[in-house]
Amino acid sequence: MCGIVTAIATNNIVPVLLEGLRKLEYRGYDSAGLAVLSGELTRLRSAGRVAELAALADARQLSANIGIAHTRWATHGVPSERNAHPHISGGLAVVHNGIIENFEAIKTGLQARGYVFTSETDTEAIAHLIHSKLQGTPDLFEAVRLATNELVGAYAIGVLAEADPFRAIVARRGSPLLLGVGEDGMYAASDTAALLQVTRKVVYLEDGDLAELRRDSYRIVLADGTPVEREVHLSSLSADAVELGKFRHYMQKEIFEQPQALANTLELIAGGGGISPQHFGARAAEVFEGVRRVLVLACGTSYHAGLVARYWIEAIAKLPVTVEIASEYRYRESVPDPDTLVVVISQSGETADTLAALKHAKSLGMERTLAICNVPESAIVRETALRFITRAGPEIGVASTKAFTTQLAAFALLTLALAKLNGRLSAADEERHLVALRHLPVAVQKVLELEPEIEKWAQRFASKEHALFLGRGSHWPIAMEGALKLKEISYIHAEAYAAGELKHGPLALVDKDMPVIAVSPHDQLLEKLKSNLQEVRARGGELYVFADAGSEIPESEGVHILHMPEHYGMLSPVLHVIPLQLLSYHAALVKGTDVDKPRNLAKSVTVE
Ligand code: F6R
Numbered sequence: 001m002c003g004i005v006t007a008i009a010t011n012n013i014v015p016v017l018l019e020g021l022r023k024l025e026y027r028g029y030d031s032a033g034l035a036v037l038s039g040e041l042t043r044l045r046s047a048g049r050v051a052e053l054a055a056l057a058d059a060r061q062l063s064a065n066i067g068i069a070h071t072r073w074a075t076h077g078v079p080s081e082r083n084a085h086p087h088i089s090g091g092l093a094v095v096h097n098g099i100i101e102n103f104e105a106i107k108t109g110l111q112a113r114g115y116v117f118t119s120e121t122d123t124e125a126i127a128h129l130i131h132s133k134l135q136g137t138p139d140l141f142e143a144v145r146l147a148t149n150e151l152v153g154a155y156a157i158g159v160l161a162e163a164d165p166f167r168a169i170v171a172r173r174g175s176p177l178l179l180g181v182g183e184d185g186m187y188a189a190s191d192t193a194a195l196l197q198v199t200r201k202v203v204y205l206e207d208g209d210l211a212e213l214r215r216d217s218y219r220i221v222l223a224d225g226t227p228v229e230r231e232v233h234l235s236s237l238s239a240d241a242v243e244l245g246k247f248r249h250y251m252q253k254e255i256f257e258q259p260q261a262l263a264n265t266l267e268l269i270a271g272g273g274g275i276s277p278q279h280f281g282a283r284a285a286e287v288f289e290g291v292r293r294v295l296v297l298a299c300g301t302s303y304h305a306g307l308v309a310r311y312w313i314e315a316i317a318k319l320p321v322t323v324e325i326a327s328e329y330r331y332r333e334s335v336p337d338p339d340t341l342v343v344v345i346s347q348s349g350e351t352a353d354t355l356a357a358l359k360h361a362k363s364l365g366m367e368r369t370l371a372i373c374n375v376p377e378s379a380i381v382r383e384t385a386l387r388f389i390t391r392a393g394p395e396i397g398v399a400s401t402k403a404f405t406t407q408l409a410a411f412a413l414l415t416l417a418l419a420k421l422n423g424r425l426s427a428a429d430e431e432r433h434l435v436a437l438r439h440l441p442v443a444v445q446k447v448l449e450l451e452p453e454i455e456k457w458a459q460r461f462a463s464k465e466h467a468l469f470l471g472r473g474s475h476w477p478i479a480m481e482g483a484l485k486l487k488e489i490s491y492i493h494a495e496a497y498a499a500g501e502l503k504h505g506p507l508a509l510v511d512k513d514m515p516v517i518a519v520s521p522h523d524q525l526l527e528k529l530k531s532n533l534q535e536v537r538a539r540g541g542e543l544y545v546f547a548d549a550g551s552e553i554p555e556s557e558g559v560h561i562l563h564m565p566e567h568y569g570m571l572s573p574v575l576h577v578i579p580l581q582l583l584s585y586h587a588a589l590v591k592g593t594d595v596d597k598p599r600n601l602a603k604s605v606t607v608e
Contacts, residue, residue: 002085002097002606003027003071004177005194006158006168008213009185014062016187017069020194021050023242026250026396027190028602029071030079035086035093036064041162043093045084065185065215066168068158070095073602076103077120087124089115089131091162092140096123097190098154098175099607106150126157140164141212142225144171148210149223154352154606158188171210175606176350176379179203179211179218181232186213192235193242193394200235204377233377241393249595251397251489255581256448259441261402262574264391265409266437275416275430280370281386287368288421291341295366296323297357298345299605301400301484302407305345305372307477308573309411316425316570317418326357327608336364343370343414347395347403348604349378356608358383372410374403388414397596398603399489401581404481405444408574412437436571446565447578453562454579457544458586462490464515468506468541469496469580471519472529478519478573482580489598490588499532510541517583519576522548522567533559546579548572 003024007013017034032053033045042062046052050071070085076099077083086093100106103122106129111117115128129150133143140161148155154174160167170177170188180187180195180202188211189195192202205211208223209230220228247253263270268279277284294313296306306323313321324332326344330353342361346354349371358369358380369384374392381387390406416433419425425433461467467486471479476498483494497506499518510516516536520529530553533543543559548567555561568575588595 002073003029003190003194004095004097004156004158004188005069006067006170006188006213007185008066008168008215009182010065010215011184012063013065013067013185014057016198017067018050018054018057019197020189021053021069021071023194024071024190025050026398026596027071027073027604028398028597029073031072031081031084032070033072033084033086034067034069035088035160036062036067037160037162037165038064041088041091041093043086043088045081047079047081047084066160066165068093068095068160068168075099075607076122083119083121085123087119087121087127089127092127092131092134093160094123094127094130095158096126097156097606100125100151100155101153102151126151126155130159140167141169141210144169145210145221145223145225148173156190166214168213169210170205170213172205173207174352177205179205179213181218185215186218188213192237196235196237196239196242202233202235203230204233205230237394242396249397249585251399251401251585251595254395254397254402255578255585257393258402258405258578259445259448261392261406262409262444263441265406266440267391269413269434269437274434275413275420275425277417277421279413279417280388284386284417285421287370287385288341288418290339291319291368291418292339293337294319294321294341294343295361296321296343296345297326297329297354297361299326299351299353301404301481302345302347302354304477304481304484305404305407305411306343307480308408308474309415311474312411312415312570313418316415317422318424319418319422324357326351327353330357330360334364336361336366338365338367340366341368341370342366343372344380344384345372345407346378346380347374347400349373349375349380350604350606351380352606352608355380355383372407374406396603398598398601399485399584404577405574409437409440412571433570436569440571440574443566443568443575444578447575450562450564450579451582454582455586457560457562458583458590461492461515461583461587462590464492464513466509466514467492467494468509468514468516469494469519470499470502470516470529470532471496472499472525473523474573475519475521475576478576478580479517481577482517482519482583485581485584486587488601489584489595490591490593491599492587499529502532502535507535507539510536510539512540512542514541516541516543517580518543518545519580520545520547520551520553521572521576522551523572526551546576
């Protein structure tokens with residue numbers, strides 16, 4: 001979602017702002033803009049890509065030492081130049097990520113005082129509110145503080161003012177924002193990737209923090225104005241990790257990074273390491289002690305990882321598991337149990353609904369919380385008692401791939417750790433699982449080699465308008481994940497069903513124009529699944545089956561089989577999702593969609 005960059009330096013900061021926005025493009029956006037001070041306030045906005053904004057800046061030969069910039073993902077008001085940030089009030093400009101819930105009330109009050117609104121955004125209300133505070137105090141920093149104290153909702157903002165050209169002000173509550181401490185200047189951005197071009201020294205702002213940036217210094221205060229020190233971290237994010245390299249798209253790169261991402265995530269058990277609660281933090285044994293059930297809260301792809309985990313944890317650790325969509329859970333009247341382990345899963349760690357669901361669970365007295373997350377300093381990680389950081393590396397493509405498989409790896413470790421604590425894991429079984437986990441990156445690598453065959457399937461697929469995905473057991477969520485991937489990047493309508501449900505309704509949809517993709521591992525449900533596939537074939541449906549070696553489903557007219565290299569027991573879902581990711585990727589390529597930035601979607605969903 002929206003991305004922010006702020007810079008104040010001895011050199012021209014326009015290239016820094018633009019490069020920062022390019023690095024934030026992956027978050028998803030529909031318009032872009034910037035404002036700089038160079039004697040006077042100059043604002044440029046474009047209802048298109050950052051490249052168009054850069055062309056505008058070039059044409060103007062824009063140069064300045066202080067500026068703010070923004071990529072906007074529309075919430076209040078359509079994507080348009082008029083609604084693009086920065087928004088201006090007098091000589092003051094503001095960029096904002098988040099949603100201000102009380103903006104209507106603020107707007108009405110400001111309109112009554114004569115402020116004229118030129119956009120439909122909530123952000124313009126922030127600009128006018130700060131401007132109005134400047135009538136009571138000459139200090140911009142104080143005016144921003146007073147204004148933000150009146151905001152209800154989520155925000156990360158960057159502010160600059162013509163009358164105060166030697167500092168920029170930033171503030172955050174609920175939306176991500178970090179400072180970059182450079183040699184020649186001070187910076188702020190929505191994530192580290194935007195600032196690697198100028199510094200590796202970063203300071204993560206906490207909720208309620210405000211910071212004043214000057215060329216050679218910064219200071220941070222709490223919402224009540226009390227000065228506060230925040231630790232300076234040295235980011236280890238490599239610049240290569242956010243570059244495309246030899247790949248055509250980030251999604252493709254990230255699919256192919258999965259063996260390494262899994263190896264990194266599973267490093268804890270590489271060599272001789274066994275299963276231990278310590279994988280989840282020093283206090284894990286204490287937190288896990290006496291846990292009687294597990295509640296998983298997540299959204300989208302992360303939710304699908306939770307659904308797979310339910311099969312594993314119930315079968316192996318023998319604990320009951322509930323998996324809930326975070327946006328539903330947070331508003332539902334549920335029955336809390338303090339002996340529940342609440343597991344929140346999130347690639348970004350910033351997903352507003354997941355964060356709110358976690359806070360809701362805690363407010364109900366459930367304090368045994370664990371985050372499985374890919375971003376160590378994210379808001380969600382900072383809210384939980386325990387954490388497991390997946391080591392997938394930055395995921396830039398909007399469609400989640402390597403984050404999903406590493407989440408599954410984390411859940412496999414959690415399943416085994418809980419089983420071990422409950423006396424449900426024999427030494428022999430532990431060893432068997434450890435061997436399988438250590439071999440997982442190699443097994444995934446072999447699946448990736450199926451790409452050329454999947455590419456051929458994708459050619460046939462791309463002309464379809466609908467597709468049905470089927471799976472059973474722990475592969476049903478994999479079918480759901482396959483359907484989600486296909487619809488989000490190729491815009492082909494796709495549904496997933498537990499194959500046994502077919503004849504209870506969706507079979508009515510099956511005809512020769514409806515491709516049916518079956519996730520068909522060689523497990524105890526294979527024979528049942530084969531019967532379901534017969535039901536499809538009998539109605540003229542064309543079948544695309546991802547079968548394991550030894551599944552013995554014969555290829556025939558209308559039945560296309562792709563054999564996976566090996567059957568992989570409990571971890572089979574990790575392998576079976578890979579061809580579905582590749583299928584969606586190649587179908588999208590054939591259709592010519594914007595693979596890494598699908599329409600209407602954002603990478604990091606920081607608003608409700
Ligand atoms: C789909 C996808 C989304 C995310 C969802 C949750 O490919 O990426 O469905 O999984 O928005 O995001 P995180 O995991 O960051 O909480």
